[in-house]
Amino acid sequence: MSRRPRFARSQRKAIVTGILCIVLILVVLQLWLLTATMNAFLGGDTDILLPAALASFGCLALNAGLLWYVYSLDR
Amino acid sequence: MSELPGNAERSPGDAPARAAGAEERPAAGAAPSSPGAEWLSVGPDGREWGAQPKWRRDFPIDSPRDEYVARRDFTKFMVLVSLGFVVGQFWILFQNALRRRTGAPPVRRVARADQIPVGGSLVFEYPEPGRSAVLVRLAGGRFVAFDQSCTHLQCPVLAQVDRGRFYCPCHEGIFDLETGRPVAGPPERPLTRVLIEERGGWIYATGIERRTG
Numbered sequence: 001m002s003r004r005p006r007f008a009r010s011q012r013k014a015i016v017t018g019i020l021c022i023v024l025i026l027v028v029l030q031l032w033l034l035t036a037t038m039n040a041f042l043g044g045d046t047d048i049l050l051p052a053a054l055a056s057f058g059c060l061a062l063n064a065g066l067l068w069y070v071y072s073l074d075r
Numbered sequence: 076m077s078e079l080p081g082n083a084e085r086s087p088g089d090a091p092a093r094a095a096g097a098e099e100r101p102a103a104g105a106a107p108s109s110p111g112a113e114w115l116s117v118g119p120d121g122r123e124w125g126a127q128p129k130w131r132r133d134f135p136i137d138s139p140r141d142e143y144v145a146r147r148d149f150t151k152f153m154v155l156v157s158l159g160f161v162v163g164q165f166w167i168l169f170q171n172a173l174r175r176r177t178g179a180p181p182v183r184r185v186a187r188a189d190q191i192p193v194g195g196s197l198v199f200e201y202p203e204p205g206r207s208a209v210l211v212r213l214a215g216g217r218f219v220a221f222d223q224s225c226t227h228l229q230c231p232v233l234a235q236v237d238r239g240r241f242y243c244p245c246h247e248g249i250f251d252l253e254t255g256r257p258v259a260g261p262p263e264r265p266l267t268r269v270l271i272e273e274r275g276g277w278i279y280a281t282g283i284e285r286r287t288g
Contacts, residue, residue, distance in 0.1 A: 012143060013139065013142065013143045016143060017146055019150060020146050023150055027153050027160070030157055030160035030161070033160070034160050034163050037164060037167055038167060042226070043264050043285050043286055044284070044286065044287070045285075045287050049164075050168065052164060053165055056161045056164045057161050059160075060154075063153070064154060066150070070147055070150055071147075
């Protein structure tokens, strides 16, 4: 027996669009982090490498959580 | 479009019936009676399927559903990009660990001080063979040395002592001769400085100093 989705299709589309915007912002942040980290590494500044990697990993965890939520909308 | 409802039930001979079947779809604004009915849809221009041209009725695409799935899949792709950035960050950490394992660069004799005239330059290999650096004798007799790789895209820079600059011919990058700082062009980081010492009339390279600005 199929379960009725929690949200109507239009609502789901709005949710996915909003989540996509958040994911895009986080990915742009990660891109900035990567370029800044590479610049620091090539310039010999190694203090920020680990914090930047952890911050980027945090963004990935957030993105993965949001993606999991998007797929949970269809279940 | 495997997610289009009813695709499995349709056959090529159903096309006329499908057009008539448009009447079975809920009217605009009507609440769907079942989850499946919710996915019955309209064309990309918002009109009912019955009002759509024949080619579109023959090849129906559930446009709102298509947009939803496209955005969901794009979100998935961006999460993969996000994973790629994290891999890049940890690759930098790994490279840094490798750099630390190599240790400090060796002390190496470069040339006799009187071998280079004022305003002259000498290219030598440092810190490892195959990596070139340039030693310059400035007016006043002072020596400076920098890694020869441009900090933009690693092209070798040329010492133009008479113009007081290092010049990268690849993309017109210019660095100050005394400090190695970028003056013009695309480079943003200064040239890596090679630390030198003068002992007993000889010039020694003793290390390198990477700089961000």
